[in-house]
Amino acid sequence: MPGNPIDILISRAGLRGSAVQTMYDYYMGVFGLDMPIWKQYLNFWTSLFQGDLGISIYLFPTPVTDVIMKAVPYDLALLIPSVLLSWIVGNNFGAFAARSKRLDNTLLPFSYILSATPYMWLGILLAWAFCIVFRIFPLAGGYSFAMRPNLSFAFIGSLFSHWVLPFLSLFIVQLGGWAIGMRNMIIYELEADYSNYLKALGAPNKLIRKYAFNNGILPQITGLALKLGEVVAGALATEVVFAYPGIGYLILQAIHNEDYFLLQGCFLFIIIGVLMANFIIDIVYLLVDPRMRAGMQGETA
Template identity: 65%
Template sequence: MWRYIGRKLGIYGITFVVAVTINWMIPRFMPGDPVRSMLSRASVSDPEALERMTAYYNEVFGLDTPLHQQYFAFWAGLFRGDLGVSVWLYPEPVVDIILRHVPFTLGLLLPAIILSWIIGNRLGAFAARSKVLDNTVLPIGYILTATPYMWLALLLAWALGVVGGFFPTAGGYSFALTPSWTWGFFTNLVSHWFLPFLSMFVVALGGWAIGMRNMIIYELEADYSNYLQALGAPRRLIRRYAFRNAMLPQITGLAVQLGTIIAGALLTEVVFNYPGLGTLILNSLNNNDFFLLQGIFLFVVVGVLIANFIIDIVYVLVDPRTRVRMTGGAS
């Protein structure tokens, strides 16, 4: 078991290094000079002042050193928790900006992923129960999974926000309020949170329901199900076994889908102008703020890696077969 975890950690470690390297490379080889764009906003007309300011900022951002030094400096900063200074919101540190936005994304992602997974699985298992249910849940599920996140988000924003007026369609909370631990602020937060959450939840739900429905039908046809039926075991027991066994591929599916879901969350945030990492990415792109962009990607990568690692461990705990293979049992 520990050897397995160690090996997995090694693999994730390598992935992390590669991800960080790519992450560091992309903004540096992207066209566009961030310092120049920052200065152009300040509209400095004196060429000498411009040159000196450029030199100053290049030094601040560490862009005057050779590339390999920049690379190692990046790693060193990473371990100190220092991802540099933002260009767009100069001179705020990147980490502070990200930490301010992360709670919004997590608050959106975690409930959407976990609830859609649990409810989708239940729904799929339930649909496999009868022809009528199957014939309704399946097509709806297909339509939902085929829906692009932002399209559904737009649709919901239009229907429930603009036309219905039930929910606000933009922002994380009303601009009239300042964040505080009051009931009023909390309800305002939830009302802003609801639509982006709903759009992500609904799209993910369909996929899980279809997957579960297919898996459970497969499991109900499996030999052990037939054997138990022949011995007169009640449907309840057989369904319980089938459900549990059908969950296993769904856990793997969760690990595989995680990246897609996060990408979907980023788009959804942009649609609702929700102050999470997605909107932040858009802003940093628009402002050529590659330190910020780099920091956000790093956070996303680390988040996905941690989540995958947790799923790997959970899988070993729930499926005895993987455990046996690791400890080397008979057959």
């Protein structure tokens, strides 16, 4: 990253004369930036293994870990419900659409439009509609600027009303993709040999659809793991649109202020998060696909 974050810090403080040089030397020392590059690099790794991500330049003197920890609850509250709910609703929606031609013809184009919508564009549209035109939801922030965090109903209500729009914009865009994927899977499964065999033996459609859903959902679980990385990026754009105080918003601030300690911390956090989610999904896959379970146990007969 070109440029020197300390210059920004100094210029923001509005110092003059010799104080500039004094403060500059002080900050360079505090952040360890006066050392040779290789030593800075070594320092980065040593402190990383001690769980220390350094001190944020932009929010000096808060440690980066504290800054991130403050933002994480917002992210989790935004991402987990939107990812899981859109997955569940989208899959059911898609399976429902695969039932008949008429449903398919009406719901499918709609889903394609949804899934092709950029997160931020939908975010801006929602913000315009619900904040400016109808004035139902607040426009920016994680909670009302007039409040301080406390455990009261008013504060929780404020949290909720600030949460709705970012959540909706993530939820709606992902919904379309899942619905399309599931619709295709169900149609494929309903044409599979085992479905035809059951039909020929007079099994009711209910049973055949149930099997198709159970088998069609398996690739969707893999898809969920792949989609997570993309969702994190989508959350970044959404958080920027709504100035929602999650990791995405932090990243934008860190870039503006050339705060590479914070930026590194955020990226590290996201990477670990995505890897962990993938790991969890791998384990879930083992639980839901009986063939894998049978494979792990080896020969039984």
